[in-house]
Amino acid sequence: MEDFSILIGGKAGDGIRQIGGLVAGLLGRLGYHVFFWDDYPSLIRGGHNFSLIRACRCMIQANTDSVDLIVALNAETVDRHKSRLKPGGTIVFDADAFEAEGLGLNLGSMVKQAGGKPVMRNTAAFAVIGKMLGLKWEVVEKIVRDSFKKATEINLAIARAAYDQAGGTTLDIEAGPAEPLPLMTGNEAIALGAAAAGLDLYVAYPMTPATSILHFLAAHEEELGLVTYHPENEIAAAVTAIGAAYAGARTMVGSAGGGFALMAEAVSLAAQSETPVVFVVSQRPGPSTGVPTYTTQGDLGFVLSAGHGEFLRFVVAPGDVNEAFELTGLAMNMAWKYQIPAFVLTDKCLSESTYCFDAGGAAVTREEGLLWDGGGGYKRYLDTEGGVSPLAFPGTAGAVVKGTSYEHDEYGITTEVAEAVTAMQEKRMKKRAGLARDVETDLEAVKTYGPPGSDTAILTWGSTKGACVEVAEALGVGVVQPVILEPFPAEALRSALAGAKKVIGVEVNVTGCLADLAACHGVEVAERILKYDGRPFTIDDLKKKVEGVIG
């Protein structure tokens, strides 16, 4: 099959995400492009979890409404999702747990007979999916053996029983010619992009959907040669990162909007002290606690304006894992090039969904900032033509390095003298010219997709671009996606939209944050298609809505 979807559902604690990951990994190794959305409520046990995995022979970065196979570990999965089953699709369910229409297998009994724990029904579910995909037992066996390091034999017994009882092949897989691509989540790509740009210290307090950056880096910190730190709160996280950057370490912090709110004073501190730090903000629906485990694009205005005082910042908004990797690396390098705070604005959909990673030739490397050459007396805030002062770090003989939150002179001593205050405000703002030049000329700040010169263009950003690009291709319209949002690439955006008679803003938020921002820069967005239920657009849904607008 060219393009198909599998939905696996159960309650929290059933190991749904684990099976989703195994199935996605398997399909990826078969050369499919994969998109895997992990849907779960904010609780530990109970509720309704499901993994929605789409596999396609061509590049995809969003789900469809309809699915080919539903594997249900509880009745709720069937009740909620049977309407999305395609004609000819299959529902497999645990007949020991409930009654439903479809292929009932005694998953619970298999687990019991093998002496397993109830959660091991997910092993049975995986084996059933393997069988339906036409995999040989040896392939299923190897994956189970590699994936379940504990109770391996019990899991194998369960898998074998399930494999034998499952029906025939319903999803016809042929190994594709494509070289399999690595799979990763947006948060993993952010972590790796930062590491490639020289991340030394990642500091974070857990908050969904940013938490898995911390988990991933903590799990691999030795191999990656960096250190992770989980302090008492987000305020400590951000200030620790600033202290470490002052002392010469490349640092990043990450949270969702609520945690980032606590970091606002540190954003301002980074700006005044000219300390480079990368802030990752992964959006979830607010205001306040909101809908913790779902997605939105509602914090654009917050990230663009967080922190008191006037200062420069660099903001990127990746839309897939390739961009997450490259743009996080860019954010780190730009933070150090200009000694300003930089932001990676992501969302639950990008952060926690699994994509194929195909970064092409775009390597990320650590680009050195401007360093003190050791000549003359050191001045941390030396006023230079471009506004960037050479860096030295504590421990350097001959340099006294004085960083500060106060307005200061070139040496870093507090000042309230009018001329000195004016000079230092201007010194910091001098960086704007270089930063703007980079964004407008050297960097790809705005991406475009679809036929050039199309009358109609979709203006979108972040993870929503995945659905937009696929829908636009089907409908023959263009897509324009700014990936750098501050400094705002107004020229590049106007140029990308030059031929479009109608611009449609597509965003997962309630107001159209990017459309409003574009309007401030003279780009008229005639129509807005907005979604604010915490779920990303599906292809089917978005296609219908775009068709409705273009008539």
Place this chain on the structure above:
Amino acid sequence: MSETGLDTYAENTWCKGCGNFGILSAANAAFKTLAAEGRPLETIAIASGIGCSSKIVDYIDVNSFYSIHGRVPPTLTGIKLANRGLSVIGFTGDGDAYGEGLAHVIMSAKRNIDVTVVIHNNRVYGLTTGQFTPTSPRGFRGKSTPRGSVEHPLNPLDLMLAAGATFVARGFSVKADHLADLIVQGVKHKGFALIDVLQPCFTFFNTYKFYNEKVYELEGHDVSDLEAARARAREWDYGAEAERIPIGLFYRVERPTYDEEVLRGLVLAARRERADIGAFIRSHM
């Protein structure tokens, strides 16, 4: 330049008679001693918060980071995690450390990060012109408590002992030599050191007479005995009354430090070896 050679050109704006002067000269003396003992001045990094106390970073010509209110411990932690080779010392006030940023102080003590924090404890907000702080005595009449504070003071030494601080001391700004020695010991101590310094505020809470009458130096006290340290810390509750107020080293114990346990010998600020991220992706993802 003073005799220490550590002065900057910054104009000193503390009030005449301010207890901060004693802390400044103690700090300078301590840094000179440490330099003489093999910790070059460029390996010293100090940080401060906001308040009269925190102006000290402008007055000492060593590496410094003038941070924001309450956030001295995380600033110090970041510096130490970036470069364990630095001696990292914070200067902060009671409002800053025990009010705005108390959680950071407690957690830094708990994790035993190898930094030293000197609290300029004048038991009043000076820079904001006279309000009660967490260590002001009950009944303190400040501008925000004109009828007298109804809160009992916090005993920071008792709190630090409970939090697991591995070095807990109290100094008195008038006894600068004694304080300089405490700072030297605190910096040399491997682990989190807190030195609470009784510091009169000449303008808003003049406690010179009170402290001069009550303060005595600890003698014959076993600094490894936690219960004895607690008993000494409780001799005075930071209230308006006191029999006697002990100063000196209350408690010192060796425990592995957070930085040595998590850094795996790395100096993050001078990291040379870089992982091959492409190879990592090929093998893991």
